[in-house]
Amino acid sequence: MHVPDGFLSLQTAVGAAAISAVVVGECVRRLHRTLEPRQVPLMGLAATFVFAAQMLNFPVAGGTSGHLLGATLAAVLLGPAAAVLVMIAVLVVQCLVFADGGLLALGANALNMAVIGSLAGGGIYRLVRRLGVGLRGTVTAAAFAAWCSVLLAATACAVELALSDTAPARLVLPAMIGVHAVIGLGEAVITALVLVSIAAIRPELVGGGEPTTHRRTSLVPGGLLLALALAALGAPFASSLPDGLEWVATRFGFEHRAVATAGAPLPDYAVPGIGSPLLATALAGVAGTLLMLGVSYLLGRLLVPSGRRQRSET
Amino acid sequence: MAAVNAIEVRDLAFAYADGTPALRGVSFAVAEGECVGIIGPNGAGKSTLLLHLNGVLPETPDGSGAVRVFGAPITKANLYEIRRTVGLLFQDPDDQLLCPTVGEDVAFGPRQLGLGGPELGARVTAALARVGLAGFEARSPHHLSRGEKRRVCLAGLLACESRVLVLDEPTSELDPRGRRGIEALLASIPATMLVATHDLEIVVELCSRVVVLDHGQIVAAGETVALLSDEALMLAHGLERPHVLRHRHPHE
Amino acid sequence: MRHDFLDRYSRLASPVHALPAWLKALATLTLVMAMAVARPSWWPALVVATALLVAGAWLSRIPAGFLLRRLLLLEPVVVVVATLALWQPDGGMRFALLVARSTLSLAALILFTNTTPFGEVLELLRRCRVPSLLVTVLALMYRYVFVLVDEAARLQRARASRAFSRSAARSWRSVASGAGQLFVRSSERAERVFTAMCARGWRP
Structure with missing residues (x-):
């Protein structure tokens, strides 16, 4: 998702950089109030960790591999504001040391992966965290939030490319969303697995300091709201090319090619048999989101045996 | 009236947050210019003791006077003065070297003391020359050997002009050449020194007195050669009589 | 790498x-x-x-x-x-x-x-008035990237020398537990770095 230079118009790049700068300023202000001194080196080391974790490849299918984005993982472990800074640091080093991701595009990449990735990931995590108690709740919420954060970051990236007139919106939006709905699954599973393995060694590092609320009832409206918000986001993609997904599957995400050809659960983001494409897309968005919520819940149940849920609360 | 001790520890006790006792009633003193060795098995409390000597532990200085540096108890007010007086060398140089370049890292301590400009530059140059790494300012720590990293750490302490050096395992994980280099370097530094180590050979070379720590308590203290020649004492506390002493008479 | x-x-x-x-x-x-x-x-x-x-x-x-x-x-x-x-x-x-x-x-x-x-x-970033917290995080990150990458390589080698299975699910799990271990090690290193920073007179 690292956009190189040359693909974003000057206005888009500068605009995205301005938004990122404002958010980073706000995060720094917030952290100056709340950050304990001992968390400063932790942020530096966490940035190093995300950088290294992005290099660990996980096999997807057919001999291809994907890698982690890590924004939600960072947000769960450090809180959203610190995660924004950590992700920005990762992007700056990738850009200014490895030339990975453009210099002018740095602001846009920061907006997508650091700001949107961490804040959306962290926000959704906090909202959905009430799904279960203890580690199981953490894992479920983190998996779902990880999927959403990848999807939202990809959406932002597509919007920027479209605004820059590099690719038509009707092509790039459904393509990016379709591909990343599947890539996000990998992000969700790995995020969940990493959290479980951290909790196995040092349980206090996972969700440390976060109050555990037991009000399960608040989940239903929260989840629904979320699903609706995502569906509303999905609506504009109704006018997608009929074969847009397949095309991008074979050409766009060269690293994740094989995943995408396996197909998203709802191809073209439209439900067959429903007349209005706008409504169809909205319904598809709701269905996809609810499905992912279910997958995350299963992931939580599968990875965290019920005996361990109380222990992790200490 | 005798001069004030550089370090005086009286009845020091400490337990970690989970309740594990680490130190129990530790008392000893180090005179200015002296070099004292602290030995003992793994987990005896050596590192915990060292962290107390410049006020890193306990996390808020209690001013109780259990640890006194040149007669002064460690309080919140003199904490930075204490840290300037007592330089701590950590076991893993990768923990201590936290700046992107050697020069910046050596300057880290003095900069915290408010130093800057040409005076800071001069101190860095002098400290690096002192440890035999003149001209290493622009190098990155990760390109150095372990022995070189240790010497950069030492340069960082020398640049602070610390009067007391507290060293945690200064020769661990070094090859013989690196070890000899550190040994010669330490022997050339006139500061008061406290060396916690498993390397008993270096204790024999550098230290006039030794303190044996086990289970958070001092079990023996005394003149180096006499103490380290006590086979029974050494074996009882997970140590052994160093080879250099095998052929030396205790009263030589 | x-x-x-x-x-x-x-x-x-x-x-x-x-x-x-x-x-x-x-x-x-x-x-x-x-x-x-x-x-x-x-x-x-x-x-x-x-x-x-x-x-x-x-x-x-x-x-x-x-x-x-x-x-x-x-x-x-x-x-x-x-x-x-x-x-x-x-x-x-x-x-x-x-x-x-x-x-x-x-x-x-x-x-x-x-x-x-x-x-x-x-x-340069410092002079461009980039928040000092971010510059500090960047400096620490650049310093420890090398240490951690070596650590990751050692973990991966140790894992490879003991792994006999090529099953995808298992390798996902082992990659994740490797990453988990890496985070735990980073946070422990962060503690030690913090101690060293304090000992060297760092004032937050």
């Missing part, structure tokens, strides 16, 4: 290396911004940019093969993203323009990163 290629050439003695970091950063940013607004009719500008970059690379005394390898490593991303333009009217032209703009920008960035040590970049 081998990390010794990272600043292998960033400390050479050459006219380009000797330039102040802010000047190189400004030149790179100017070139990249010019590329962002370049139109097909501006082809002389592209030629001039290419000439400037080739001259810069030659003056920097960095082996051309090394710079080209870095460029080729990142070029696939450029080409793949550029294929998006083929689905627009006048696609071939747009594609060629995107590839040219992006490749020149990338070359400029590669030249900048390989002639400017990261320490100087940090100093």
Whole structure:
């Protein structure tokens, strides 16, 4: 998702950089109030960790591999504001040391992966965290939030490319969303697995300091709201090319090619048999989101045996 | 009236947050210019003791006077003065070297003391020359050997002009050449020194007195050669009589 | 990953290396911004940019093969993203323009990163009034990237020497537990670094 230079118009790049700068300023202000001194080196080391974790490849299918984005993982472990800074640091080093991701595009990449990735990931995590108690709740919420954060970051990236007139919106939006709905699954599973393995060694590092609320009832409206918000986001993609997904599957995400050809659960983001494409897309968005919520819940149940849920609360 | 001790520890006790006792009633003193060795098995409390000597532990200085540096108890007010007086060398140089370049890292301590400009530059140059790494300012720590990293750490302490050096395992994980280099370097530094180590050979070379720590308590203290020649004492506390002493008479 | 290629050439003695970091950063940013607004009719500008970059690379005394390898490593991303333009009217032209703009920008960035040590970049960021918390995080990150990458490589080797299964599910799990271990190690290192910082008189 690292956009190189040359693909974003000057206005888009500068605009995205301005938004990122404002958010980073706000995060720094917030952290100056709340950050304990001992968390400063932790942020530096966490940035190093995300950088290294992005290099660990996980096999997807057919001999291809994907890698982690890590924004939600960072947000769960450090809180959203610190995660924004950590992700920005990762992007700056990738850009200014490895030339990975453009210099002018740095602001846009920061907006997508650091700001949107961490804040959306962290926000959704906090909202959905009430799904279960203890580690199981953490894992479920983190998996779902990880999927959403990848999807939202990809959406932002597509919007920027479209605004820059590099690719038509009707092509790039459904393509990016379709591909990343599947890539996000990998992000969700790995995020969940990493959290479980951290909790196995040092349980206090996972969700440390976060109050555990037991009000399960608040989940239903929260989840629904979320699903609706995502569906509303999905609506504009109704006018997608009929074969847009397949095309991008074979050409766009060269690293994740094989995943995408396996197909998203709802191809073209439209439900067959429903007349209005706008409504169809909205319904598809709701269905996809609810499905992912279910997958995350299963992931939580599968990875965290019920005996361990109380222990992790200490 | 005798001069004030550089370090005086009286009845020091400490337990970690989970309740594990680490130190129990530790008392000893180090005179200015002296070099004292602290030995003992793994987990005896050596590192915990060292962290107390410049006020890193306990996390808020209690001013109780259990640890006194040149007669002064460690309080919140003199904490930075204490840290300037007592330089701590950590076991893993990768923990201590936290700046992107050697020069910046050596300057880290003095900069915290408010130093800057040409005076800071001069101190860095002098400290690096002192440890035999003149001209290493622009190098990155990760390109150095372990022995070189240790010497950069030492340069960082020398640049602070610390009067007391507290060293945690200064020769661990070094090859013989690196070890000899550190040994010669330490022997050339006139500061008061406290060396916690498993390397008993270096204790024999550098230290006039030794303190044996086990289970958070001092079990023996005394003149180096006499103490380290006590086979029974050494074996009882997970140590052994160093080879250099095998052929030396205790009263030589 | 081998990390010794990272600043292998960033400390050479050459006219380009000797330039102040802010000047190189400004030149790179100017070139990249010019590329962002370049139109097909501006082809002389592209030629001039290419000439400037080739001259810069030659003056920097960095082996051309090394710079080209870095460029080729990142070029696939450029080409793949550029294929998006083929689905627009006048696609071939747009594609060629995107590839040219992006490749020149990338070359400029590669030249900048390989002639400017990261320490100087940090100093520049500090002077540009980037929040000091972010600069500190960057400095720590740059310092410990090498330590952690070595640690990750050791973990991976240790795992490979004991792994007999090639099942995908199991390797996902082992990658994740490797990452988990890595985070635990990082947070423990962060504790020790914090202790060392305090001992060295750091005032938050």
